[in-house]
Amino acid sequence: MPIQITKLDSSQAGFQPALSALLAFEASTDEAIERSVAAILADVKARGDAAVLEYTNRFDRIPNGGASSMAAFDIGQAELEAALAGLPEAQRLALQTAAERIRLFHERQKQELSGFSYTEADGTVLGQKITPLDRVGIYVPGGKAAYPSSVLMNAVPAKVAGVAEIIMVVPTPDGVKNQMVLAAAAIAGVTRVITIGGAQAVGALAHGTASIAPVDKIVGPGNAYVAAAKRRVFGIVGIDMIAGPSEILIICDGTTDPDWVAMDLFSQAEHDELAQAILLCPDADYIARVEASINKLLPTMPRQDTIRTSLTDRGALIKVRDMAEACAIANSIAAEHLEISAENPQQWADQIRHAGAMFLGRFSSESLGDYCCGPNHVLPTSRTARFSSPLGVYDFQKRSSVIHVSEAGAQTLGKVAAELAYGEGLQAHARSAELRLTSNP
Numbered sequence: 001m002p003i004q005i006t007k008l009d010s011s012q013a014g015f016q017p018a019l020s021a022l023l024a025f026e027a028s029t030d031e032a033i034e035r036s037v038a039a040i041l042a043d044v045k046a047r048g049d050a051a052v053l054e055y056t057n058r059f060d061r062i063p064n065g066g067a068s069s070m071a072a073f074d075i076g077q078a079e080l081e082a083a084l085a086g087l088p089e090a091q092r093l094a095l096q097t098a099a100e101r102i103r104l105f106h107e108r109q110k111q112e113l114s115g116f117s118y119t120e121a122d123g124t125v126l127g128q129k130i131t132p133l134d135r136v137g138i139y140v141p142g143g144k145a146a147y148p149s150s151v152l153m154n155a156v157p158a159k160v161a162g163v164a165e166i167i168m169v170v171p172t173p174d175g176v177k178n179q180m181v182l183a184a185a186a187i188a189g190v191t192r193v194i195t196i197g198g199a200q201a202v203g204a205l206a207h208g209t210a211s212i213a214p215v216d217k218i219v220g221p222g223n224a225y226v227a228a229a230k231r232r233v234f235g236i237v238g239i240d241m242i243a244g245p246s247e248i249l250i251i252c253d254g255t256t257d258p259d260w261v262a263m264d265l266f267s268q269a270e271h272d273e274l275a276q277a278i279l280l281c282p283d284a285d286y287i288a289r290v291e292a293s294i295n296k297l298l299p300t301m302p303r304q305d306t307i308r309t310s311l312t313d314r315g316a317l318i319k320v321r322d323m324a325e326a327c328a329i330a331n332s333i334a335a336e337h338l339e340i341s342a343e344n345p346q347q348w349a350d351q352i353r354h355a356g357a358m359f360l361g362r363f364s365s366e367s368l369g370d371y372c373c374g375p376n377h378v379l380p381t382s383r384t385a386r387f388s389s390p391l392g393v394y395d396f397q398k399r400s401s402v403i404h405v406s407e408a409g410a411q412t413l414g415k416v417a418a419e420l421a422y423g424e425g426l427q428a429h430a431r432s433a434e435l436r437l438t439s440n441p
């Protein structure tokens with residue numbers, strides 16, 4: 001059956017409301033999900049391991065009546081190493097190559113721990129010190145597919161930042177452990193792997209349980225339950241972002257093989273029924289050729305049901321007036337992934353301000369970035385690229401201000417501070433500054 005994909009034309013009346021409706025994504029704030037996640041988090045906070053055990057047995061369908069204790073969900077280092085040793089050579093090499101490329105890219109993001117400092121004329125020293133987080137939780141999704149690449153994308157930057165303890169949670173539906181996921185954890189140097197997922201895993205990492213010490217920050221993508229849980233625990237722990245269902249936006253000038261573009265749209269649609277894949281192109285004939293490619297290639301895809309639902313419900317082929325308009329629309333969409341599949345892509349990239357990651361030229365398929373180019377694949381979704389950045393080393397480092405005031409500095413700064421403190425009606429602040437003045441009023 002030919003696919004029923006939304007077709008829009010930017011020159012037609014009603015285009016803007018139609019585009020807004022297409023982009024609206026409320027799954028992570030769906031009320032039923034919110035209620036369920038709130039209840040799970042409260043239960044995990046109150047009952048700890050017992051609640052995590054129950055939810056994991058139920059939601060991940062752990063076989064043989066479920067696990068009887070949390071210890072069953074812990075995977076020791078020996079099992080991680082065994083998974084790595086047991087992988088076929090080609091898979092092991094691919095993981096190691098990807099990990100090394102990701103490490104090399106992220107090393108460049110690292111801020112030196114010495115930070116900066118400068119000395120004023122009176123001897124006062126001011127500066128900023130950088131420290132890695134002590135203990136982080138990384139969420140690796142695992143409900144509908146297994147993501148060894150997400151293990152690397154989360155853990156490698158944490159390692160580069162110098163995080164001492166990296167606790168990875170990953171659900172194992174039906175109790176099936178994915179060997180590549182375990183091997184990736186071994187390569188990345190994850191401290192501990194616990195096979196739990198969903199809101200209960202986020203709650204356990206945030207609040208701590210008898211078997212899991214609380215972490216300082218939780219990073220990583222996940223489904224709507226995970227996103228809602230991360231949103232709710234923010235403040236108790238730090239979070240990176242709310243990375244929801246995958247998105248791809250392709251700007252094409254009509255010069256790329258339409259099969260390539262169709263497959264690139266599929267590459268994100270196959271993640272999730274809620275994933276979003278959109279093409280912007282000024283050439284109506286070319287759009288028709290991409291649609292033909294979609295219909296030709298879809299039946300060959302093992303995940304064709306997910307792709308079909310995603311493209312039908314949330315996908316679109318959009319005819320634009322020209323490439324400049326495509327760039328303007330792309331800025332308003334602020335997609336997670338933007339492919340500029342065009343001759344001379346740089347001229348269009350110069351016009352892009354909002355995108356999680358940009359893939360320039362027809363050889364830069366987004367899928368290469370998912371695995372092994374080096375930049376992170378955990379990216380802001382649902383238009384949050386307007387204010388959010390890819391997961392990076394900076395997510396695992398924090399800054400402290402360092403203030404060392406000299407005696408001379410205390411004389412000038414003390415008078416300024418006291419003046420402002422009296423202005424705010426804060427006597428203790430003012431007196432604290434004044435006590436250090438040699439001519440103490």
Ligand SMILES: NC(=O)c1ccc[n+]([C@@H]2O[C@H](COP(=O)([O-])OP(=O)(O)OC[C@H]3O[C@@H](n4cnc5c(N)ncnc54)[C@H](O)[C@@H]3O)[C@@H](O)[C@H]2O)c1
Nearest residue numbers: 059141142143144171197198221222223245246271377378
């Ligand atoms: N942005 C990225 O970097 C990136 C990378 C990989 C995957 N993703 C996205 O992450 C998502 C992964 O989702 P997933 O479902 O495969 O795995 P997931 O691990 O995020 O979610 C699985 C968990 O959801 C919970 N859950 C499922 N149904 C539930 C229910 N009815 N009530 C309560 N809890 C329930 C269960 O605890 C289960 O363990 C997809 O949307 C995918 O597109 C994003």
Ligand SMILES: N[C@H](CO)Cc1c[nH]c[nH+]1
Nearest residue numbers: 147149150246247370377
């Ligand atoms: N496309 C996902 C980010 O949205 C990342 C990923 C993992 N595996 C394949 N792809």
